[in-house]
Amino acid sequence: MPRLLLLLPQLPQDPASGAARSMRTIGELLATAGWSVRALATTASESAIPVAARDHLQSMGLAVTARPPNRAIYKHDRPVLECTDPRGIRYQLLDTGILPIMGWPAVHGSQFNRLHQRELADHKPDIVFGYGGLPGDIERFTRACAAGCKVVFGLRNHGYKHGAAFLHDLDGVLTCSEYLSGVYREALGLRSTALPSPIDPDETIAPEREPIFFTAINPSVEKGVFFLARLAEELATRRPDIPMLFIESRGSGGLLVQAGLAGGFDLRRHESLMFAPAVPKPAEIFRATRALLAPSVWDEPFGRVAAEALLNGVPPLVSDRGGLAEAANGGGFVLPLPASLTVETRLPVAAADVESWLTTIIRLADDHEFYAAASARARAAAAAYQPEALGRRYVDFFTCMLKT
Amino acid sequence: MDATTARPTLLSAARNFIRKSAGTAILAIAPLATVSVAQAQTTFTAPDLNTHSSGDVTVTGTNFSGGLFAASGGTGANNIAGRRVGTSGYFYTESGSGTNAYVSFTLMNGISGSAISPGTVIPLAYDFTLTKQAGAIGNVNWVLDVSIAGDTTYSVASGMLTSSTATFTGTGNYTTVGTIPGDLSMDLRFFLILAYTTAFQQEVAVSMNSGNQGFTINAAIPEPSTYAALLGLGALGFLIVRRARRLRAA
Numbered sequence: 001m002p003r004l005l006l007l008l009p010q011l012p013q014d015p016a017s018g019a020a021r022s023m024r025t026i027g028e029l030l031a032t033a034g035w036s037v038r039a040l041a042t043t044a045s046e047s048a049i050p051v052a053a054r055d056h057l058q059s060m061g062l063a064v065t066a067r068p069p070n071r072a073i074y075k076h077d078r079p080v081l082e083c084t085d086p087r088g089i090r091y092q093l094l095d096t097g098i099l100p101i102m103g104w105p106a107v108h109g110s111q112f113n114r115l116h117q118r119e120l121a122d123h124k125p126d127i128v129f130g131y132g133g134l135p136g137d138i139e140r141f142t143r144a145c146a147a148g149c150k151v152v153f154g155l156r157n158h159g160y161k162h163g164a165a166f167l168h169d170l171d172g173v174l175t176c177s178e179y180l181s182g183v184y185r186e187a188l189g190l191r192s193t194a195l196p197s198p199i200d201p202d203e204t205i206a207p208e209r210e211p212i213f214f215t216a217i218n219p220s221v222e223k224g225v226f227f228l229a230r231l232a233e234e235l236a237t238r239r240p241d242i243p244m245l246f247i248e249s250r251g252s253g254g255l256l257v258q259a260g261l262a263g264g265f266d267l268r269r270h271e272s273l274m275f276a277p278a279v280p281k282p283a284e285i286f287r288a289t290r291a292l293l294a295p296s297v298w299d300e301p302f303g304r305v306a307a308e309a310l311l312n313g314v315p316p317l318v319s320d321r322g323g324l325a326e327a328a329n330g331g332g333f334v335l336p337l338p339a340s341l342t343v344e345t346r347l348p349v350a351a352a353d354v355e356s357w358l359t360t361i362i363r364l365a366d367d368h369e370f371y372a373a374a375s376a377r378a379r380a381a382a383a384a385y386q387p388e389a390l391g392r393r394y395v396d397f398f399t400c401m402l403k404t
Numbered sequence: 405m406d407a408t409t410a411r412p413t414l415l416s417a418a419r420n421f422i423r424k425s426a427g428t429a430i431l432a433i434a435p436l437a438t439v440s441v442a443q444a445q446t447t448f449t450a451p452d453l454n455t456h457s458s459g460d461v462t463v464t465g466t467n468f469s470g471g472l473f474a475a476s477g478g479t480g481a482n483n484i485a486g487r488r489v490g491t492s493g494y495f496y497t498e499s500g501s502g503t504n505a506y507v508s509f510t511l512m513n514g515i516s517g518s519a520i521s522p523g524t525v526i527p528l529a530y531d532f533t534l535t536k537q538a539g540a541i542g543n544v545n546w547v548l549d550v551s552i553a554g555d556t557t558y559s560v561a562s563g564m565l566t567s568s569t570a571t572f573t574g575t576g577n578y579t580t581v582g583t584i585p586g587d588l589s590m591d592l593r594f595f596l597i598l599a600y601t602t603a604f605q606q607e608v609a610v611s612m613n614s615g616n617q618g619f620t621i622n623a624a625i626p627e628p629s630t631y632a633a634l635l636g637l638g639a640l641g642f643l644i645v646r647r648a649r650r651l652r653a654a
């Protein structure tokens with residue numbers, strides 16, 4: 001039975017990190033396929049609001065125990081939380097307390113290194129799979145190599161483009177899209193393998209669906225709030241019978257209104273425009289979503305939300321930037337944004353710039369046959385994200401790594 | 405289906421869905437009309453605390469006790485919401501063997517809402533009390549830095565605690581270098597760094613009265629007329645004191 005160690009500097013169940021959750025889900029896919037998977041990580045979170053790790057894990061149905069530190073020898077050691085998930089993955093999580101991801105290595109890095117060394121000695125993983133570019137992270141990858149493990153790096157964002165020589169020395173680099181692989185090939189000459197992020201169907205697929213709203217998630221600057229403001233204004237003016245829903249996250253309903261006001265119009269006068277606070281599971285959003293609007297301005301490494309929409313049979317309308325078109329996998333509508341729209345833009349785009357989006361939305365609202373065909377195409381495209389299909393690809397990749 | 409039959413359907417379906425799901429904690433949908441413009445301004449999330457120490461005397465976060473507080477203020481001309489944050493907790497040294505302690509505590513405030521343009525001046529104010537146990541601790545030097553990670557850092561003020569306790573107040577500015585996105589990806593941090601020498605385990609307390617002390621983001625700058633009023637009060641005080649002294653002398 002091949003052995004894999006998932007090595008993360010943060011909570012693998014971090015609700016604020018899609019990357020952490022993707023890495024965990026990859027571990028789960030391998031465990032389901034019969035691999036022996038263990039995880040060494042911490043309780044640090046990217047969330048702006050502190051996450052009580054123990055409560056969070058218990059709310060996920062995991063029975064957590066805390067191993068007390070041996071302060072007789074190491075005076076400043078912290079407890080280690082331990083739990084085993086239903087797939088048999090054993091988690092060891094260094095409780096870093098209130099320290100953030102960037103803060104804990106200076107204080108508790110030596111304890112984490114000791115746990116890492118012990119894990120290498122006891123579990124003897126064939127593969128160490130992790131991410132992180134701080135000196136401590138790189139040192140742990142080097143130690144794993146020295147211990148005879150293959151080291152695979154999960155590359156899931158743009159953060160390593162400006163110098164990450166250590167990536168060349170690792171046995172494999174796994175990205176979440178061909179787009180991101182291309183970015184790093186161009187920037188660093190880095191060879192990598194692209195596999196779409198795995199998605200947990202239990203959290204994502206709505207058991208029942210009422211296709212009502214044209215939904216945009218997280219109306220923030222990088223997700224296109226200055227485009228969405230104009231789109232909402234035009235749609236609500238021309239077709240006040242078509243409801244739009246904005247799900248708050250980092251971007252808020254207030255930010256959307258402010259974006260409109262910057263352009264001289266007040267979106268609050270339209271009855272068809274609605275908003276809702278963030279929800280813990282994407283399935284809740286897709287329950288009442290007719291089509292997804294994702295006019296991201298920045299270059300999304302993958303565009304997970306488009307894949308989540310496909311799994312629900314929801315056609316995504318995505319911008320032609322970053323990895324969104326790839327994530328839509330031919331099951332959505334790839335539409336242009338004006339070239340002048342950047343993350344520096346602070347005014348809504350012109351009405352003419354939203355025309356192609358508007359036309360598509362109105363047709364998806366009015367033409368039931370067109371909508372049914374689009375929804376069927378979305379479901380077909382979602383086949384690539386089904387756990388069975390994707391799980392096989394991940395198992396094949398890691399099995400190949402064993403042989404290299 | 406033609407447009408005329410479809411038109412009333414989706415919006416009424418939306419209203420039905422909202423009615424149906426009300427109170428079920430699925431999606432709490434509300435009309436955009438209920439959004440306050442104030443939500444679109446730049447605001448700060450509740451502060452998070454981080455501690456760090458170096459030197460021979462180790463001070464860890466576990467030895468922090470007390471709570472954090474955050475009080476909201478009005479919004480200034482720069483469209484940034486005012487906020488006063490702080491802690492009523494304290495630190496104490498854990499080891500008795502060291503002679504040098506460098507302790508910092510960091511209050512991190514996530515920036516959300518509207519982005520902040522380059523060159524925006526954010527007025528800051530500080531008001532905190534330092535207390536040390538008498539006897540075994542020398543003078544406590546302190547430095548207050550303010551940083552927006554990814555933008556820049558300013559050293560706002562510094563000073564020294566020479567008596568057993570003292571309150572330090574003052575103001576400063578943070579001028580943004582680049583655009584600060586209001587998407588919680590960056591935060592404004594207050595670093596209060598303490599450096600001192602101690603012979604054995606002793607306490608140094610950083611404390612604030614949550615009613616009026618703390619670190620203030622976008623502190624209100626008094627109008628010229630307010631300065632005039634303050635000067636007037638000062639002059640009045642001076643006259644009262646001088647009169648009292650004269651009376652005592654007489």
